[in-house]
Amino acid sequence: MKDMNMTSETTLSNLGLDPAALSGGSLKVTSPIDGRVLAELNEMGAGEMDAVIARAKAAFKAWRTVPAPRRGELVRLLGEELRAAKDDLGALVSWEAGKITSEGLGEVQEMIDICDFAVGQSRQLYGLTIASERPGHRMMETWHPIGPVGVISAFNFPVAVWCWNTALALVCGNPVIWKPSEKTPLTALACAKIFERALARFEDAPADLLQVLVGGADLGKALVESEDVPVISATGSTRMGRAVAPIVAARFGKCILELGGNNAMIVGPSADLEMAVRAIVFSAVGTAGQRCTTLRRLIVHNSIKGDLVARLKKAYAGLPIGNPLEDGTLIGPLVDEASGNAMSNALKSAEAEGGVVFGGNRVTENVPEGGVYMQPAIVEMPGQSATVKTETFAPILYVMGYDAFGDALEIQNDVPQGLSSCVFTLNMREAEQFLSAAGSDCGIANVNIGPSGAEIGGAFGGEKETGGGRESGSDAWKGYMRRQTNTVNYSDELPLAQGVKFDI
Ligand code: NAD
Numbered sequence: 001m002k003d004m005n006m007t008s009e010t011t012l013s014n015l016g017l018d019p020a021a022l023s024g025g026s027l028k029v030t031s032p033i034d035g036r037v038l039a040e041l042n043e044m045g046a047g048e049m050d051a052v053i054a055r056a057k058a059a060f061k062a063w064r065t066v067p068a069p070r071r072g073e074l075v076r077l078l079g080e081e082l083r084a085a086k087d088d089l090g091a092l093v094s095w096e097a098g099k100i101t102s103e104g105l106g107e108v109q110e111m112i113d114i115c116d117f118a119v120g121q122s123r124q125l126y127g128l129t130i131a132s133e134r135p136g137h138r139m140m141e142t143w144h145p146i147g148p149v150g151v152i153s154a155f156n157f158p159v160a161v162w163c164w165n166t167a168l169a170l171v172c173g174n175p176v177i178w179k180p181s182e183k184t185p186l187t188a189l190a191c192a193k194i195f196e197r198a199l200a201r202f203e204d205a206p207a208d209l210l211q212v213l214v215g216g217a218d219l220g221k222a223l224v225e226s227e228d229v230p231v232i233s234a235t236g237s238t239r240m241g242r243a244v245a246p247i248v249a250a251r252f253g254k255c256i257l258e259l260g261g262n263n264a265m266i267v268g269p270s271a272d273l274e275m276a277v278r279a280i281v282f283s284a285v286g287t288a289g290q291r292c293t294t295l296r297r298l299i300v301h302n303s304i305k306g307d308l309v310a311r312l313k314k315a316y317a318g319l320p321i322g323n324p325l326e327d328g329t330l331i332g333p334l335v336d337e338a339s340g341n342a343m344s345n346a347l348k349s350a351e352a353e354g355g356v357v358f359g360g361n362r363v364t365e366n367v368p369e370g371g372v373y374m375q376p377a378i379v380e381m382p383g384q385s386a387t388v389k390t391e392t393f394a395p396i397l398y399v400m401g402y403d404a405f406g407d408a409l410e411i412q413n414d415v416p417q418g419l420s421s422c423v424f425t426l427n428m429r430e431a432e433q434f435l436s437a438a439g440s441d442c443g444i445a446n447v448n449i450g451p452s453g454a455e456i457g458g459a460f461g462g463e464k465e466t467g468g469g470r471e472s473g474s475d476a477w478k479g480y481m482r483r484q485t486n487t488v489n490y491s492d493e494l495p496l497a498q499g500v501k502f503d504i
Pocket of ligand 1: 156182215224243261
């Protein structure tokens with residue numbers, strides 16, 4: 001452990017964080033790996049919010065008039081700085097969120113990818129030209145910066161979610177106010193330092209383009225309540241979204257909500273089982289089941305269910321669980337004790353509903369002391385019970401059988417959440433049906449790929465209790481701008497639309 005401490009101090013200082021300045025505050029930041037205190041940070045009071053908003057508004061006034069491709073240049077520099085800091089930031093993600101090394105690095109890579117995407121987007125904030133019904137008139141649509149964007153993020157993607165939002169918000173002409181999870185504020189402070197490095201290489205950026213608020217839900221609530229934050233992008237539990245959405249709606253703000261998922265895979269009788277097993281294991285146990293897109297429900301054709309479950313149990317039995325910083329580990333810790341208890345309780349409830357549980361015990365040998373390490377669980381269920389319909393943020397895979405493909409689709413859609421989904425099949429009718437209007441009701445639907453590990457090029461988000469927001473690629477940038485319809489009259493007449501006469 002001593003070595004790890006020394007390494008972490010080097011990492012912190014490489015990232016521009018002074019280890020000596022990270023102590024004495026009221027917010028204790030612990031590592032899920034071994035419960036070690038990484039920092040004690042000063043929290044911001046909700047009373048300071050007015051000053052934060054005033055600074056962001058001033059930044060907006062200056063930034064909105066900077067040409068968008070020039071704003072893209074700042075994001076290009078951010079991407080460069082992230083490339084330089086990748087190893088250190090990835091390591092800090094692993095310490096603070098408990099991810100295995102390659103997933104910590106992967107998260108930073110996702111930040112770099114969205115920066116690249118946003119740089120291109122900065123030259124493509126296209127509006128339409130529209131045919132006018134009136135002679136000598138031109139209609140068009142213009143996209144303008146909207147104002148300060150509030151970003152609230154969850155512990156499990158402590159840095160990528162910020163970057164998805166920020167890279168786009170910046171090229172769209174908006175400053176960002178970021179309230180990271182109280183479980184992962186250190187990586188947020190590191191991101192702010194990396195952003196400062198990009199700013200230092202960019203002429204004429206206004207101050208306060210990014211402000212990071214260290215604190216808990218109360219601080220998030222104060223941000224959400226502000227009339228001067230036109231867009232709130234909130235990632236976290238459905239419980240949080242239920243609290244946030246009505247507040248933003250009451251003041252006519254815009255919400256981008258990225259909430260809980262309960263993602264399924266349908267495995268048809270023609271599926272390539274070898275490939276399906278690999279996809280299932282990665283999606284169900286990767287990040288210790290703590291991804292919003294984690295595979296939680298497996299809906300398998302009854303003719304292959306026994307074979308598939310046997311293969312999965314074999315794969316699960318050999319999974320390396322332990323210190324996520326060690327080479328070869330595939331499953332690190334859950335974020336905290338409450339998460340471990342939630343997993344155990346869900347397994348007990350599933351059993352009471354007729355489920356047969358494989359795995360799911362706490363691991364105490366060959367793992368660092370002070371962390372919550374759990375064996376991933378497979379639970380064969382007689383049907384889709386209340387427990388299966390609930391998102392438990394832990395590695396539990398519920399397995400259910402089906403006979404007709406239509407029934408599998410019904411089961412897949414019959415949950416409150418609507419984030420990610422997939423089908424494994426070599427039958428093109430099943431694949432196309434899955435993607436059709438009568439197929440999966442999720443924001444993400446894949447064929448022969450697991451539900452997790454999305455690329456940044458597509459719009460990311462889901463329906464129903466997942467909140468309906470879209471981030472990242474495709475046209476998600478429009479969520480960070482206001483749309484204006486313009487009509488220009490270059491004639492010397494003043495005709496009214498719809499043929500209305502109003503002669504004075
Ligand atoms: P959480 O809801 O406990 O916290 C998320 C963030 O919301 C934190 O920053 C927290 O301080 C803040 N918050 C909580 N209550 C608030 C309130 N009333 N007002 C304003 N802010 C508030 O979630 P978590 O445990 O950090 O993350 C896990 C959850 O996030 C899971 O449900 C997971 O599915 C979801 N998630 C969704 C996505 C997605 O893109 N759909 C991505 C990552 C995580």
